[in-house]
Amino acid sequence: QTVVTQEPSLTVSPGGTVTLTCASSTGAVTSGYYPNWFQQKPGQAPRALIYSTSNKHSWTPARFSGSLLGGKAALTLSGVQPEDEAEYYCLLYYGGAYVFGTGTKVTVL
Amino acid sequence: QLQLQESGPGLVKPSETLSLTCTVSGGSISSSSYYWGWIRQPPGKGLEWIGSIYYSGSTYYNPSLKSRVTISVDTSKNQFSLKLSSVTAADTAVYYCARHDFWSGYQPWGQGTLVTVSS
Numbered sequence: 001q002t003v004v005t006q007e008p009s010l011t012v013s014p015g016g017t018v019t020l021t022c023a024s025s026t027g028a029v030t031s032g033y034y035p036n037w038f039q040q041k042p043g044q045a046p047r048a049l050i051y052s053t054s055n056k057h058s059w060t061p062a063r064f065s066g067s068l069l070g071g072k073a074a075l076t077l078s079g080v081q082p083e084d085e086a087e088y089y090c091l092l093y094y095g096g097a098y099v100f101g102t103g104t105k106v107t108v109l
Numbered sequence: 110q111l112q113l114q115e116s117g118p119g120l121v122k123p124s125e126t127l128s129l130t131c132t133v134s135g136g137s138i139s140s141s142s143y144y145w146g147w148i149r150q151p152p153g154k155g156l157e158w159i160g161s162i163y164y165s166g167s168t169y170y171n172p173s174l175k176s177r178v179t180i181s182v183d184t185s186k187n188q189f190s191l192k193l194s195s196v197t198a199a200d201t202a203v204y205y206c207a208r209h210d211f212w213s214g215y216q217p218w219g220q221g222t223l224v225t226v227s228s
Contacts, residue, residue: 001173036214038156045205045221046148046156051214089156091215096169100148100156 002026004092004101011107012080020104021072022090028071029092035073036091037066039084046089050075082108111136113206113219121200121226127193131206131219132186139164139184144209147180147191149202150221157202161209162189196226 003025012018022035029035037050048057050066053073063079073090085108090101117129131145138145146161160170162180170178174193182189193200203223209215 034211038215040156045218048214048216048218052211055214057214057216091156091158093211097171098146098158098161100158103155 002094002099004090004099006088006090006101006104008102009105009107011109012077014080014082014108016080017076017078018080018106019069020075020077020088020090020106021069022074022092022101023072024092026094029068029073031068033073033092033094035066035068037064037073037075038089038091040087040089049088077106080108084108111208111217113208113217115204115206115219115222117222117224119223119225121196121224122228123197123226124195127191127196127200127224127226129191129204129206129222129224130188131190132188133208134187137184138182138187138189142210144169145180145182145189146207146209146215148205148207149200150205151199151202159191159193159204198226200224201226 005023031053034052038046040046049060054066065076067074088104112134114132121127144161147159150156160180162168177194179192203221205221207215207218
């Protein structure tokens with residue numbers, strides 16, 4: 001069974017920078033895994049932020065960026081705002097099927 | 110603007126079949142080469158990908174659910190559906206539908222519908 005692992009929790013100060021990662025149990029994550037990133041706040045449906053590693057949706061704030069970093073997919077938040085406090089999930093493609101990451105709770109403090 | 114809306118029973122008995130429908134409005138489900146997927150989230154837990162159907166009818170399922178899942182599309186009603194058989198309490202979750210492909214990601218999503226498995 002494929003497992004996609006994220007940091008359980010991260011804390012960042014307002015205005016700071018934080019990087020979330022997404023690792024695959026099968027090995028290094030490449031662009032062929034088409035990494036997606038989602039933000040979810042309590043009681044809300046997930047909101048898509050990034051697709052295909054680094055592409056932003058029209059509504060994705062400029063402070064969010066996606067990349068590949070050290071064999072993992074990464075989501076960097078630069079100039080963090082209080083409203084960025086949320087759960088973040090990555091999603092990887094495995095040749096027909098997808099697997100969500102375990103999620104990262106980002107606290108802005 | 111494309112919108113998706115889940116519908117179906119909010120309560121299902123153990124061992125029965127969970128059936129949900131996702132109605133697509135603001136666009137045709139068969140007009141473009143998109144995938145139409147189902148995702149779920151148990152209360153207080155993370156997201157789980159259930160499966161997807163291509164506009165042509167090809168299906169892709171989560172291996173851990175494959176024996177119990179069927180996803181189908183009804184182009185005449187602009188809907189796609191999820192059936193999950195032999196449900197247990199572990200299938201209690203908010204179920205979401207979403208459109209996706211490699212070039213625009215997973216969007217939009219439906220608002221989600223809570224399905225509780227209980228006698």
